[in-house]
Amino acid sequence: MITRPAATPAFLVLEDGRTFRGRAYGAVGKTFGEAVFSTGMTGYQETLTDPSYHRQVVVMTAPHVGNTGVNDDDAESSRIWVAGYVVRDPARVSSNWRARRSLDDELAAQGVVGISGIDTRALTRHLRERGVMRVGIFSGSALAGGSTESPIDAGTLLAEVRRAPEMTGADLVGQVTTTQPYVVPAVGTRRFTVAAIDLGIKGTTSHRMAERGIEVHVLPADATVEDVYTVVPDGVFLPNGPGDPGTADLTVIRAVLERGTPLFGICLGNQLLGRALGFSTYKLKYGHRGINQPVQDRSTGKIEITAHNHGFAVEAPLDAVSGTPYGRVEVSHVCLNDDVVEGLRLLDRPAFSVQYHPEAAAGPHDAVHLFDRFVSLMESQRA
C-alpha cells in the first residue's frame, strides 16, 4: 500500500491558460501530454494500458472511476501508457472479486501522475469547443514554493506546458513496439499464420486472432519486408498505435499490397493503409474516444456500436470509388456522429481496415466479426 498525504493539491493547466485545481491522484509530480477525453464508462484498466494512449492525458467523462480496482487479467500490455489521468470522483474502495490493487495505488506504483476532484464536465466541454491541446498536471514538489491555494506561478507552469511536444508530427511507435519478435500460438489447431507488425498492439487483439486458429507472429515495428515474408504469412495485420500516422514509413505496407497478401488493419493500421494508398490523414478537432460510437458498415447497412480511440482520420471521398496504385478503394465504414471515415476496402486486392477497435477491450463486441472477415479473406486467397 502506497501512502501519501491526504488531499495533496494538484493543478491542471491547459495550453490556452485555463486552469483547474484538484487533488493529486496516483503519482505526485508533474506530467505533460495531449489532453483528450474518453466517454467510456467501463474498462479503464484496458484504456490505461492501451499503447495508443502514449503521451496523452486522458480525461474520463464518467464521474466515478476506480470502482473495480485493478486486476491481474485485464491489462492490454505490460504497463500503463497514458501520460496522465484525470478523474472527477475516484472510488475510495475497490469492489470486485478480481481486484488486486486500487487504481490510485497502481497509478502511483507506475509513476503515472493524475488529478482528481476537478469538474471533468467543464474540462470536456472546453476541449470539445476549443479542440484537444497540450496540458500539464502539477502536484507536490512541482508546486514547491507556492501556497496550497494557488500554483507558484501560473505563468511558469503555462510556459512549461507550452514547451511540451505536440501530437502533430509525433513519431511514437518506436517507443511502444516490442524489440523482439514473439509468437502468440493458435488456440487449438493452427489454420493460418499472420505477421502482425507491432505498432502498439493490444493483448486482446492477438487473442481474437489466436482463438480463430491464427498463429500470430508479432514483429517489431521496424520489421523489413524480408522479416515479414520469412514468417510465410497467410495474412498481415496492422494494429493500433500512438502518434501521428503521417510519420510512418510505408514501405512494408506497399510491398504487402503489391504482392497481394491479405491485409487487415485497425486504427493506426487503417490510417497507414490509407496513406499507403495515397490518401492523406488529418487531425480531428477532439477525436473519438470511448466505447459508444455508432459506425455504419456500408456493405451491409448495419450499424455497430464500437470502441474508438483516435485523434487522426483518413481523408477519402465518402461516396465515390477511388482509383489508387493498388486498384479501386471504397470507404466501407462511416461514423454516424460526424461522417468521419471509419474503414477502407480495396476492391481489387485482399485488403481492408477499420478505424476503430473490433477487439473490443474495452467495449461492445458488435465489430468482433471483422476478425472472421479477415479469416474469410485469407481462406479465399488460399483456394
Ligand SMILES: NC(=O)CC[C@H](N)C(=O)O
Ligand atoms: N488507437 C490508434 O491506433 C490511434 C491512432 C492514432 N495514433 C490516432 O490518434 O488517431
